[in-house]
Amino acid sequence: MISYKSNPIILMVSRMVSPFIMLFALYVIFHGHYSPGGGFQGGTIMAASLLLMRLSAGREIGQLQFKTTLGTPLGSVGVLIYFGTGFWAMLSGGEFLNYRFLPFAGFTAPELRSIGILMVEIGVGLAVMAILVAIYDDLLEGYPHD
Amino acid sequence: MKIVNVLLLITFGVLLIYASLGLPNRGDVDAVMHREKSPSGSKGASSYYIRNANRDANTPNMVTVILADYRGYDTLGEETVILTAGLICFLILRRKKSKS
Numbered sequence: 001m002i003s004y005k006s007n008p009i010i011l012m013v014s015r016m017v018s019p020f021i022m023l024f025a026l027y028v029i030f031h032g033h034y035s036p037g038g039g040f041q042g043g044t045i046m047a048a049s050l051l052l053m054r055l056s057a058g059r060e061i062g063q064l065q066f067k068t069t070l071g072t073p074l075g076s077v078g079v080l081i082y083f084g085t086g087f088w089a090m091l092s093g094g095e096f097l098n099y100r101f102l103p104f105a106g107f108t109a110p111e112l113r114s115i116g117i118l119m120v121e122i123g124v125g126l127a128v129m130a131i132l133v134a135i136y137d138d139l140l141e142g143y144p145h146d
Numbered sequence: 147m148k149i150v151n152v153l154l155l156i157t158f159g160v161l162l163i164y165a166s167l168g169l170p171n172r173g174d175v176d177a178v179m180h181r182e183k184s185p186s187g188s189k190g191a192s193s194y195y196i197r198n199a200n201r202d203a204n205t206p207n208m209v210t211v212i213l214a215d216y217r218g219y220d221t222l223g224e225e226t227v228i229l230t231a232g233l234i235c236f237l238i239l240r241r242k243k244s245k246s
Binding site: 032038040135 | 201202203204205206207209210211213214215218219221222224225226228229231232233235236238239240241
């Protein structure tokens with residue numbers, strides 16, 4: 001079995017690259033209104049940056065960034081954000097997932113829909129990121145610790 | 147037994163290829179789903195989306211509007227599928243804590 005050996009060059013490069021990948025992921029999520037992208041793609045890129053640190057720095061340092069026990073709960077929180085946005089619109093008098101009825105004062109209906117889409121995309125990105133990292137951690141569970 | 151499987155796969159592939167011959171060409175303006183009115187005379191959905199996406203949701207990216215607003219239920223289902231996949235990996239692969 002291949003055992004983990006610390007390699008300073010790989011560690012250094014991935015430590016430099018990882019924050020930029022995260023920044024790009026946030027850009028993809030929040031700029032999804034104007035360019036190709038959105039929650040699914042941004043969440044995947046964010047998970048890629050977290051997994052890069054896990055692969056290059058080993059298990060313990062990866063835990064500092066994103067704990068294994070955080071994976072499934074954060075995924076559930078993402079789905080809850082999506083569901084909650086739709087349910088909130090329903091509670092304030094509209095249909096389920098009809099963002100026009102979100103209770104924010106001072107916005108016109110198209111702007112409210114835009115805000116609703118943004119909230120939903122954040123939920124999707126959070127869920128995808130957390131679930132991908134959680135699946136990686138689950139797959140790694142059987143191996144002895146490095 | 148193996149030959150039966152291979153034959154089944156080949157039959158299914160041939161069936162899929164035959165079915166794909168009936169699809170309209172890519173970018174065909176006269177295809178049914180690209181017409182402004184459906185064969186029954188009602189308004190087509192796609193032309194409505196193209197015309198009104200920016201006006202309805204104040205968002206230039208039409209794909210985002212369709213994904214998250216017009217087809218919000220679908221995306222909620224997709225996200226639930228992802229969560230379910232993660233939970234199943236958790237339940238199958240995670241080792242149980244030994245009682246000690």
